[in-house]
Each structure stands twice: as C-alpha cells, then as structure tokens.
Amino acid sequence: MKPVTLKQIAETLGISITTVSKALKDYPDVSKKTKRLVKELAETLNYKPNAFAVTLRTKESKTIGLIIPEVVHHFFSSVIKGIIAQAEKKGYLVIILQSNESYELEKKQLDLLLSKRVDGVLISLANGTGDFKHLNDLMAQDVPLVMFDKIAKIVNCSKVIINDRKAAYTATKHLINSGCKRIAHFRGPLLPQNSIDRFLGYKEALTDNAHTYDPSLVYILEDMSFDEGTYFAGELLKDHNDVDGIFINTDLVAIGAIAEFNKRGVKVPEDISVVGFSNWFMSSVINPSLTTIDQPGYKMGKTAFKLLYKEIKTRKNNQTLTYKTVELKTDLIVRESTNLY
Amino acid sequence: MKPVTLKQIAETLGISITTVSKALKDYPDVSKKTKRLVKELAETLNYKPNAFAVTLRTKESKTIGLIIPEVVHHFFSSVIKGIIAQAEKKGYLVIILQSNESYELEKKQLDLLLSKRVDGVLISLANGTGDFKHLNDLMAQDVPLVMFDKIAKIVNCSKVIINDRKAAYTATKHLINSGCKRIAHFRGPLLPQNSIDRFLGYKEALTDNAHTYDPSLVYILEDMSFDEGTYFAGELLKDHNDVDGIFINTDLVAIGAIAEFNKRGVKVPEDISVVGFSNWFMSSVINPSLTTIDQPGYKMGKTAFKLLYKEIKTRKNNQTLTYKTVELKTDLIVRESTNLY
DNA sequence: CGATTTAACGAAAACGTTTTCGATATCTAA
DNA sequence: TTAGATATCGAAAACGTTTTCGTTAAATCG
The missing domain is CATH 3.40.50.2300 (Response regulator)
Structure with a gap:
C-alpha cells in the first residue's frame, strides 16, 4: 500500500541501498547483472523515487511557480499553456497561483512559493503593484525570476514583453x-x-x-x-x-x-x-x-519559461548570468471594425 | 544567501534544534522567554521551513495535482480558478497538467504526479480515455482521487458532475x-x-x-x-x-x-x-x-476540491470513507437565438 | 608469485524537519 | 529534608534519497 522505497528493493534483493540507487542511475561501478535485477524489480514494483527526498538531497525541486493576476482570461490561459508545455519538455512542474490583481495577495503567494523552494518564479504583475520590495527580496534570496507582460521596468531581472x-x-x-x-x-x-x-x-x-x-x-x-x-x-x-x-x-x-x-x-x-x-x-x-x-500569449509563455530555465542552469553551473529582455513581435489584425480596404 | 534553517537559529541562540522547532510550533514544554527569542529571530531572519523536509517527515505535501484536457478554455479555466481559490483557503498548492485530450499523455501526467507524492488528484478525463487502469492504479496506491465534468462512471471514486x-x-x-x-x-x-x-x-x-x-x-x-x-x-x-x-x-x-x-x-x-x-x-x-x-465551472472547481479535501482528511484520521457524487444544478439561459418570448 | 590495477559493492554522512523519550533542574508538599 | 511533581530542554531516530570514500576480491602485469 505504502509507496515502494529503495530500502525495500535492497532488502528483497539482499543488497545495499547504495547499490540499488546506483543501479537505477546507471552508475559505472555496478555490474550489469545487478543493474538488470534491480531495474526489473523496480519495474514490477512500480517504484517511483520520492521527489521530496530527492529535492532535500539535491536542492532541486524541478518545480517552478507562476503568479498571474487572473486565470479566466484568454491571454493568460494561453500563457499558462505555453509555460506548461515548455516546462514539461524539461521535466519541470508548475504551480499556479493567482494574485487577483491584488498587491497584498501577490506578496503572500510569493512567500508561499518561496517556502516551497521552487527553482524559479514566473510572474505577471497585479495592476495594484507599485512597490517592488517583494520582488527584490526574491532576487536577494537568489531565486531566479522572470517577469512577463505586466512587468516593472525598475526590477533588475529577465523579462519578456511586447512593445x-x-x-x-x-x-x-x-x-x-x-x-x-x-x-x-x-x-x-x-x-x-x-x-x-x-x-x-x-x-x-x-x-x-x-x-x-x-x-x-x-x-x-x-x-x-x-x-x-x-x-x-x-x-x-x-x-x-x-x-x-x-x-x-x-x-x-x-x-x-x-x-x-x-x-x-x-x-x-x-x-x-x-x-x-x-x-x-x-x-x-x-x-x-x-x-x-x-x-502572442502562448509564445510569451514558452519564451518566459525558456529564459527562466536558462537562468536556473547558469546559476547551477555558477556561471555569470546576464538579464535579458526579449521583445515579442505583435501584429495588427485588420478586420471589419475599421474601414481601410 | 542560502535559506535559513532551524540549525542556524539554534546555533546563534545557543540552544538545540529541537527547542527551536518546538518554540515555533508553540509546544507547551518550552518557556515563554525562549519562544519569544526564537520567534523574533526567525522573523528577522525571514525563516521559512523547508517544505520538502517537512513533507519527507510528515508525509503531507500540501499539494494536489490537477489534470485537465485543455487550459485555454473558458469552462476549464473557470474550474481552475475555483480549485485554486478553495485550495488556498486550506493551505494547499495545485500543480496543473494538461492531457491535451490524449490518453497517453494523461497516463504520463498521472505518473508524474504520483512521483511528486501529491496528497490527491483532481481530474477531468481526456476525450480519448476509454481505459481506466491508470486511475484504478492510483486508487490502489491509496491516493485520493476525484473526477469532475468528464468522468468515468465505472471508476469507483468521488465525482462532481452536472446532469x-x-x-x-x-x-x-x-x-x-x-x-x-x-x-x-x-x-x-x-x-x-x-x-x-x-x-x-x-x-x-x-x-x-x-x-x-x-x-x-x-x-x-x-x-x-x-x-x-x-x-x-x-x-x-x-x-x-x-x-x-x-x-x-x-x-x-x-x-x-x-x-x-x-x-x-x-x-x-x-x-x-x-x-x-x-x-x-x-x-x-x-x-x-x-x-x-x-x-457552473467555478463552483464545480470549488466543490471538487472540497470533496478531495474531505477525502484527504478522513484517510488521515483512518476513518472509513464513502465516495460521493455531487450533481451541480444547471440553468437554461434564454437569449435571442431562440424565439420563445 | 608479488604488486598493482580494476571491478563491484557498501558504510556513512548529509539534506532539514518532526517527535518521542529521557534528562536535568526547580518547585511543591509532607 | 526528601519524595514526587513540574517545567524546560536536548539527544536521537526517522523520513528516502544521493554521493563520497573505503573496502574487498578478482583480474592483470611484469
């Protein structure tokens, strides 16, 4: 009933937890035979690593946070879709929070994400947000942040916008x-x-x-x-x-x-x-x-995640990172409500 | 730079980690003075418990998973909003995944959520889903599941639907x-x-x-x-x-x-x-x-979360749970496209 | 055959909490 | 004064991983 752990696999196979872990990750110092045994058992037992233990150990949650003013909105739901799609490709999960256009709520949600130790945050500001301390605090804690659409020019981070x-x-x-x-x-x-x-x-x-x-x-x-x-x-x-x-x-x-x-x-x-x-x-x-x-909401979502991902990676590798602002192209769509033919 | 831990607080205060932990949670066996000291320091250091460590210890992730066929959709985005709003009240976070109306993807996303040890999952089925093994597997692993809108009558779990x-x-x-x-x-x-x-x-x-x-x-x-x-x-x-x-x-x-x-x-x-x-x-x-x-999308979202929450709680307390199907009222909205006056 | 490399494995620490159970020290009552 | 109650604290185990560093045994070499 309870989820399978490395320990259980190790015990039924009569080997150590260490070896099981290594076998599953294809470490070179475990024999082909053992690897096969471990992998087969893991498969039949439907073993799934406990993500929390992994995170605790590796400091990577493979999860990002997304804060938007309003979910029920064609533009924002397109953005969400773009973000989720791109995040999935890289094995990231996304937690979505709404600010309901409220500055106070926005702060609270950011706090929540921080305590969840997300690997990065994507945000589109609430209309009411005129103070940016919460964002600068986030930056100070060294968690990657990229803003999109409704941004604050003052905050020094990557952004994706339209002109x-x-x-x-x-x-x-x-x-x-x-x-x-x-x-x-x-x-x-x-x-x-x-x-x-x-x-x-x-x-x-x-x-x-x-x-x-x-x-x-x-x-x-x-x-x-x-x-x-x-x-x-x-x-x-x-x-x-x-x-x-x-x-x-x-x-x-x-x-x-x-x-x-x-x-x-x-x-x-x-x-x-x-x-x-x-x-x-x-x-x-x-x-x-x-x-x-x-x-272009979908594209904006994709781009925002890509930028965030790049930041996460460069920080992980201790490379110096530079903030980028990418500007997406917009098009004028001429229809019937104007009479230029 | 790195997040503050209990250990750091304990060391600067010259007391044990245990006491710090207890002080923050208002255990009766720590003096008022110590509590005050700890809380003050935690506040100034902006201490946030590491959610992963907590989860690892307590087995509660305070996170639920949501799988829907399509995000960019008025009905579903209303549902999302309802779920998030209700989840927030109870201190739960929600991870959103899309199935894109694909059975294969739906299975994969469910697996992902499982490995993330979510406390429960909310799902609206993809159009292509005709086999329900993945859902029954989930139930077998004892993770609470409630289906909404696009459900499978065959699967034995709580549901929220319209007629x-x-x-x-x-x-x-x-x-x-x-x-x-x-x-x-x-x-x-x-x-x-x-x-x-x-x-x-x-x-x-x-x-x-x-x-x-x-x-x-x-x-x-x-x-x-x-x-x-x-x-x-x-x-x-x-x-x-x-x-x-x-x-x-x-x-x-x-x-x-x-x-x-x-x-x-x-x-x-x-x-x-x-x-x-x-x-x-x-x-x-x-x-x-x-x-x-x-x-009623928003209401459906709220109701679905409430049902899930109740299931989580009853399981936690080892009470016997019964699956409920709640049916939401729908209304006929008469407008100009029909001519009954 | 002795020395050295290589292959295969495991012990143990660490991540940051929570909680049980003891251990003191202080206080009360007889 | 002493036995027991009470208040306050901390050691240690546990959650499930990952990874470093040893250890052993077998294989290779001169």
Missing part, C-alpha cells in the same frame, strides 16, 4: 490612415506599465501625424470589463459627438463598446472605427469583427 | 416549446460520457414529445471547434432544408454555426433556432446572443 507603445502606435496610426479625424482612447488603470505605454503610443501617433492630442478624449477605466466598455461607450457618445475612431486598451472592453454602439444605432465602422488590443479569440467572431493587435 | 442528460433534455424541450418541428443535434465524439449523455437527453426529449428521432439529423463532430461549427452548419443546410432548430453540444461550435447561418442569410432564430451548451462568456456577446445551458 506596447509601438503596438499602440501602430493601432492608432491605422485609425489615422483609415481617415479618422477625432480619435478617442479607453485606457487602463494608471499603474500597470502596459496601459501607460499603450497610452503613450496612442498619444505619440497622434502628434506625429498632425492630430492634436485632446486629454478629454482619453477615458481611464478600472477593471477592464465588458460592462465598462458599454458604459464608457455611452459616456463617449454623450461627451463627444464628433469622435470617429477609438483605440481601446483591451478587446473585451472593445467588444462591450461595440455592443453599445450597435445598440444605439451608431454604425461601426461607418460612424466610428474601433481598434482593440490582444486578439482574443472572441474578436474574430463578433459582428462586426474587431480590428486588433495580436498579443 | 448532462437532463440539461440536454431541457435544452431540446425548450426548442420544442419554441415551436421547432425538425430539430438537429451536433454532438461530440463517441467516447466522453458528456457527449453521450447530451445526445441521450436530446433523443429522449424528442420521443417524449411526439417528435420522431431521425439519426440523419445528428452530426458527430471531432474537435468541437469554431470551424467545425461553420463546416457542419453548411452540411446541415445542404442535407436538410427543413430543419428549424438545433441543439449544439458546445457554445463554441454553436457560435461557429450561427456565424455560418448569418453568412448564408439564414436567419436566427426566425429560420432556425439555436441552443448551445456551457454558457461561455462569449455567448452573451455575439449577435444574436446565444440561448444556452449554464455550466
């Missing part, structure tokens, strides 16, 4: 090229770097192209939900009847806005063009389908 | 009540219990209500994708021009079908009524919005 600013610039430029004259922007909360950068890209595209930047056209949303999309779409129509284009921080909000526009008889893209951000699966399915920026 | 048959019955009945005369069905692959039960519910609703069951109206899909939805919608229109209602196994497919209907000028619900299954977020957002069965 939010450039992508937002492209999105806004696309609206300008489509002939839009008054372009609004729904942005995210003030803290996370993404919403800042996307806003900056929007602004830069305007001023670069002889559009005047009008702060009253920028709306700051809180939770980036469908309902916020419908609400602020209503506000926008009330405040500015001359807006003919809008760049929206996130597809979900954009979809909410489009729903509201549809409901009020405002035609997309004839009356107002809409560009989203993320390329959720959903955005290709709604009517009209949404022009958006493709954000 | 797929009843829900499908309700969905089909709703089409009948809406006045549909010829009702088709897009079903899933032959193996998983869900698609069998949903099909059975569909069939039963027909025969219970003076509709003749016509096998040619049932289409068997493979991967349940958006594209399959569009493809089979086309096939359906080609094969049967008299169909006026359809019950579809999954929202994603239903959304594909509706997109195809829209494209071909077939009006939903005027020409054909559509009912989906799952209540993805997306289904409230498309046009027309989709009538569907709400499948």
Whole structure:
C-alpha cells in the first residue's frame, strides 16, 4: 500500500541501498547483472523515487511557480499553456497561483512559493503593484525570476514583453490612415506599465501625424470589463459627438463598446472605427469583427519559461548570468471594425 | 544567501534544534522567554521551513495535482480558478497538467504526479480515455482521487458532475416549446460520457414529445471547434432544408454555426433556432446572443476540491470513507437565438 | 608469485524537519 | 529534608534519497 522505497528493493534483493540507487542511475561501478535485477524489480514494483527526498538531497525541486493576476482570461490561459508545455519538455512542474490583481495577495503567494523552494518564479504583475520590495527580496534570496507582460521596468531581472507603445502606435496610426479625424482612447488603470505605454503610443501617433492630442478624449477605466466598455461607450457618445475612431486598451472592453454602439444605432465602422488590443479569440467572431493587435500569449509563455530555465542552469553551473529582455513581435489584425480596404 | 534553517537559529541562540522547532510550533514544554527569542529571530531572519523536509517527515505535501484536457478554455479555466481559490483557503498548492485530450499523455501526467507524492488528484478525463487502469492504479496506491465534468462512471471514486442528460433534455424541450418541428443535434465524439449523455437527453426529449428521432439529423463532430461549427452548419443546410432548430453540444461550435447561418442569410432564430451548451462568456456577446445551458465551472472547481479535501482528511484520521457524487444544478439561459418570448 | 590495477559493492554522512523519550533542574508538599 | 511533581530542554531516530570514500576480491602485469 505504502509507496515502494529503495530500502525495500535492497532488502528483497539482499543488497545495499547504495547499490540499488546506483543501479537505477546507471552508475559505472555496478555490474550489469545487478543493474538488470534491480531495474526489473523496480519495474514490477512500480517504484517511483520520492521527489521530496530527492529535492532535500539535491536542492532541486524541478518545480517552478507562476503568479498571474487572473486565470479566466484568454491571454493568460494561453500563457499558462505555453509555460506548461515548455516546462514539461524539461521535466519541470508548475504551480499556479493567482494574485487577483491584488498587491497584498501577490506578496503572500510569493512567500508561499518561496517556502516551497521552487527553482524559479514566473510572474505577471497585479495592476495594484507599485512597490517592488517583494520582488527584490526574491532576487536577494537568489531565486531566479522572470517577469512577463505586466512587468516593472525598475526590477533588475529577465523579462519578456511586447512593445506596447509601438503596438499602440501602430493601432492608432491605422485609425489615422483609415481617415479618422477625432480619435478617442479607453485606457487602463494608471499603474500597470502596459496601459501607460499603450497610452503613450496612442498619444505619440497622434502628434506625429498632425492630430492634436485632446486629454478629454482619453477615458481611464478600472477593471477592464465588458460592462465598462458599454458604459464608457455611452459616456463617449454623450461627451463627444464628433469622435470617429477609438483605440481601446483591451478587446473585451472593445467588444462591450461595440455592443453599445450597435445598440444605439451608431454604425461601426461607418460612424466610428474601433481598434482593440490582444486578439482574443472572441474578436474574430463578433459582428462586426474587431480590428486588433495580436498579443502572442502562448509564445510569451514558452519564451518566459525558456529564459527562466536558462537562468536556473547558469546559476547551477555558477556561471555569470546576464538579464535579458526579449521583445515579442505583435501584429495588427485588420478586420471589419475599421474601414481601410 | 542560502535559506535559513532551524540549525542556524539554534546555533546563534545557543540552544538545540529541537527547542527551536518546538518554540515555533508553540509546544507547551518550552518557556515563554525562549519562544519569544526564537520567534523574533526567525522573523528577522525571514525563516521559512523547508517544505520538502517537512513533507519527507510528515508525509503531507500540501499539494494536489490537477489534470485537465485543455487550459485555454473558458469552462476549464473557470474550474481552475475555483480549485485554486478553495485550495488556498486550506493551505494547499495545485500543480496543473494538461492531457491535451490524449490518453497517453494523461497516463504520463498521472505518473508524474504520483512521483511528486501529491496528497490527491483532481481530474477531468481526456476525450480519448476509454481505459481506466491508470486511475484504478492510483486508487490502489491509496491516493485520493476525484473526477469532475468528464468522468468515468465505472471508476469507483468521488465525482462532481452536472446532469448532462437532463440539461440536454431541457435544452431540446425548450426548442420544442419554441415551436421547432425538425430539430438537429451536433454532438461530440463517441467516447466522453458528456457527449453521450447530451445526445441521450436530446433523443429522449424528442420521443417524449411526439417528435420522431431521425439519426440523419445528428452530426458527430471531432474537435468541437469554431470551424467545425461553420463546416457542419453548411452540411446541415445542404442535407436538410427543413430543419428549424438545433441543439449544439458546445457554445463554441454553436457560435461557429450561427456565424455560418448569418453568412448564408439564414436567419436566427426566425429560420432556425439555436441552443448551445456551457454558457461561455462569449455567448452573451455575439449577435444574436446565444440561448444556452449554464455550466457552473467555478463552483464545480470549488466543490471538487472540497470533496478531495474531505477525502484527504478522513484517510488521515483512518476513518472509513464513502465516495460521493455531487450533481451541480444547471440553468437554461434564454437569449435571442431562440424565439420563445 | 608479488604488486598493482580494476571491478563491484557498501558504510556513512548529509539534506532539514518532526517527535518521542529521557534528562536535568526547580518547585511543591509532607 | 526528601519524595514526587513540574517545567524546560536536548539527544536521537526517522523520513528516502544521493554521493563520497573505503573496502574487498578478482583480474592483470611484469
């Protein structure tokens, strides 16, 4: 009933634990005959090494931690999938924790992972995170850390990101090229770097192209939900009847806005063009389908793990490590919600 | 740099490791003064017990494994969220593995979890799984197992499910009540219990209500994708021009079908009524919005963990355990894709 | 044949805890 | 004053591995 141990194998075979262990790992100083005997018995007994004993001894847990703001989210679940897939290839397991966009929870989860002695941590920051002591503490304890998507530029570690600013610039430029004259922007909360950068890209595209930047056209949303999309779409129509284009921080909000526009008889893209951000699966399915920026979640997950893995290895070999920031390519996906043909 | 251990605390305080350990766990046989000293030092040194040593000693890893067919999926990510949330409350961590709907991978992942000595495992079966030896082996090794959503009735363990048959019955009945005369069905692959039960519910609703069951109206899909939805919608229109209602196994497919209907000028619900299954977020957002069965993923996750937790506890206390199957309520969400007002 | 290499194995320490069981030292009661 | 109770501590074993370093016996060599 209880799991099989090396000791049991050793006793039934009348040899030492040491030899059993070595036999299973193909040490050169054990005879072929003994190896065969041990391996056969291990097989029939369905022996599995106790991972905790191994970890205790070798200091390698072969487990990494992942902290994300929200699991139920197309982008993040793609990231998860990418990470798990890549981790599996290297024999790593991944423990997933949610911060629910809360700084306090994020700290707590990090503590938990630390006590579990994970070999490394992958994190995408909560919106509320403005202080980075917990991350620096982690670094100080010498546990490899790589941040992705929602990062803190200040923290000195490897990162994998997209160029939010450039992508937002492209999105806004696309609206300008489509002939839009008054372009609004729904942005995210003030803290996370993404919403800042996307806003900056929007602004830069305007001023670069002889559009005047009008702060009253920028709306700051809180939770980036469908309902916020419908609400602020209503506000926008009330405040500015001359807006003919809008760049929206996130597809979900954009979809909410489009729903509201549809409901009020405002035609997309004839009356107002809409560009989203993320390329959720959903955005290709709604009517009209949404022009958006493709954000490669799966690839980001894979890359983030690869970076972490490399860090784990270089530390293990006592090589000097350098932090890298890899920037993933984003694409503008033109669909029906903008009218550039 | 290296993590703090009991030994270090003991040495700097000039007391034994035993006393330090006891002090931290508030054993009665250590003086208040010593306790204070130990706790203070532990705090300033940021001591965290080595989880692997603890596990090795206590046989409790405080970690559970979760195997699901696919991470990037609204329903499953909701389940994940529910599980993580509940696990956190009880101090458990969860390791997530994907089977990618493959039986072979499912077996491998289970093996992995076993070697990690998780305290229990939560699983939703891959579509391809028709043999259950790996699950029975797990049970034989005395590790708690609870299955959810995609289960095997044959395996003797706790389960949390919805009544797929009843829900499908309700969905089909709703089409009948809406006045549909010829009702088709897009079903899933032959193996998983869900698609069998949903099909059975569909069939039963027909025969219970003076509709003749016509096998040619049932289409068997493979991967349940958006594209399959569009493809089979086309096939359906080609094969049967008299169909006026359809019950579809999954929202994603239903959304594909509706997109195809829209494209071909077939009006939903005027020409054909559509009912989906799952209540993805997306289904409230498309046009027309989709009538569907709400499948409570988050709650299912919470319930599954609770069941597992209870099993872990009763085994620990050597109490006799009985397997429970809890059935979660589903609701019919009536929206625009059916015309019952 | 003696010396040396090689092959095969095992003892033991270590990883960091938890917990049982004794060992002191102090205190109380008679 | 002394027997017993009580308070406080620590030694040591155990959990299941991995790995270093010996040890022995057989094989090889000159």
